[in-house]
Amino acid sequence: MRDQSVMHSVSVGVRRRLAAIAVTLLIVTAWAPAATSATPHAGPPGARHDVITWGASADRMGDAVPDHSYRLVVHTSVGGDDLRIRLSNAFGDRPVTFDSVYAGLRREGAELVRGSNRRLTFGGARSVTVPAGDTTYSDPLPGRLPAETTLVVSVHTAQAAGPATGHSMAMQTSYAATGDHASEEGADNWTELIGSWFYLDSVTVRTGVETGAVVALGDSITDGWQSTTDLDRRWPDYLSRRLQTADGGAVKGVANEGISGNKTLADGAGQSALNRLERDVLSHPGVRTVFLFEGVNDIKAHTGVTAQDMIEGYHTIAERAHAAGKCVVGATIAPFKGWSEWDPAAESVRLQVNEFIRDSSEFDAVTDFDRTLRSPYDHERILPFFDGGDHLHPNDKGMQAMADSVNVKALNAC
Structure with a gap:
């Protein structure tokens, strides 16, 4: 009986791991860019629009830090295509430059699901400078983001000074690091734990x-x-x-x-x-x-x-x-x-x-x-x-x- 119990426990454990792998593969597949991403959206003109799926109020956050990376963990609501993020410098008194911005799916802690971390662009460029008091949207990221996804947005502040903008009380652990580590999917360099969101104030998707x-x-x-x-x-x-x-x-x-x-x-x-x-x-x-x-x-x-x-x-x-x-x-x-x-x-x-x-x-x-x-x-x-x-x-x-x-x-x- 003991051998049967052990075998049953192993079987259940294997099934759970396989199920978790299947779910992860399903999400990554949906998140990956579609082969037809360059084609217009299906349906008649005006049949789709952007909808906010996550947001956090912007506020003053103390002094901005140059050459610093933030790995921001957020949980979305509605699912959709063509994810965009909005970066905010609403409380800055000078421009802030982001030269490395990525969006990926969290595996655990600061570690991302392999193959999920994808670069975001702004008007086709990899870098963007947001004027004082302003916000900017990224270009749409092709692919589908399922509802209720734990999304990770990683940004690097190439040039930043003066007041930073963000949301202080996130009730969510995110991560920070010195230098540019936004493109990395591993957690090794993300050793600083933070309880706030910096610069990111919304995520949108395209839906019907x-x-x-x-x-x-x-x-x-x-x-x-x-x-x-x-x-x-x-x-x-x-x-x-x-x-x-x-x-x-x-x-x-x-x-x-x-x-x-x-x-x-x-x-x-x-x-x-x-x-x-x-x-x-x-x-x-x-x-x-x-x-x-x-x-x-x-x-x-x-x-x-x-x-x-x-x-x-x-x-x-x-x-x-x-x-x-x-x-x-x-x-x-x-x-x-x-x-x-x-x-x-x-x-x-x-x-x-x-x-x-x-x-x-x-x-x-x-x-x-x-x-x-x-x-x-x-x-x-x-x-x-x-x-x-x-x-x-x-x-x-x-x-x-x-x-x-x-x-x-x-x-x-x-």
């Missing part, structure tokens, strides 16, 4: 025109604080997984544009939602729906912000998004009693704002995160089962509950 994306505009809860690092358990990640398997829905792309500490009205931890709406949301291709979940940082800061101030801010965001042809979903502000900045005055503003979000006609749909997360015994607190430990940020279970509470049909309302 019926497919669109939702952009989550938010703060640290959307950014994923208190979710488990490296496991993609932010609430927009859970939402993406729902959307990929949802029947009949046209919204498949998800971009997380949360910034820890962000406010609706005032700059501070990143530019305010009002001031970054164009760059972080409306400028991305294929966006069909704006998901607005901001406000707790305005309220708990005790700066004198009133409910009417918040309502006017929401109105401006919704008005601008609607003018751009986007659907707008408003989310209620979750409870945070137990957080050091909570007091009855802040709670009063939260309740007034939530009443407006629920009952006004400002939004095309409403997601009630307050009711999803609050304790049935104390509506001012997060349910302990969902509490990440600081009484403000949900844990993985709370993040999943938030995503599960989103009405997927409402994302396709416009």
Whole structure:
């Protein structure tokens, strides 16, 4: 019996390894450039368009470093062809030059799947200089990128100084190295672990025109604080997984544009939602729906912000998004009693704002995160089962509950 058990274990192990190899080969085959990549897209003119499949809000990141490589690990949402990335120098005060930019598939850690790392070009050139305050897209990379892919973008900053641009709290381990190692698929030279994304602020793919994306505009809860690092358990990640398997829905792309500490009205931890709406949301291709979940940082800061101030801010965001042809979903502000900045005055503003979000006609749909997360015994607190430990940020279970509470049909309302 023991011999049979050992043989069964070996057989299961072999089958699992073969299955993993098959999946990897399938992804690499899809990712490789097609023989007909130079031909026009199939279908009538205008039948396909670009859609954002991953995004992260740009912010100031400290001093830029010349002759430095960054290996940035991101997890996409919607699948499609002709991947493009957007590099951002939004907060730079001088140009930054990238002379080596690659996109590949992660095998493990900083190591890539062999044969998957492919050079990106910009207007046909291998090098690109991005002016201060600007962004630039790469040329399309032929081949198909499957949905929910762990993509690795590697860049080398040949010339960089002054403020760097990136996203500080990635909740994802990426890697850095001195010198140009962007083309390498091995992990030997990628010894510096980093928890931020530098310069990369979006990834897009080309899909049918019926497919669109939702952009989550938010703060640290959307950014994923208190979710488990490296496991993609932010609430927009859970939402993406729902959307990929949802029947009949046209919204498949998800971009997380949360910034820890962000406010609706005032700059501070990143530019305010009002001031970054164009760059972080409306400028991305294929966006069909704006998901607005901001406000707790305005309220708990005790700066004198009133409910009417918040309502006017929401109105401006919704008005601008609607003018751009986007659907707008408003989310209620979750409870945070137990957080050091909570007091009855802040709670009063939260309740007034939530009443407006629920009952006004400002939004095309409403997601009630307050009711999803609050304790049935104390509506001012997060349910302990969902509490990440600081009484403000949900844990993985709370993040999943938030995503599960989103009405997927409402994302396709416009």
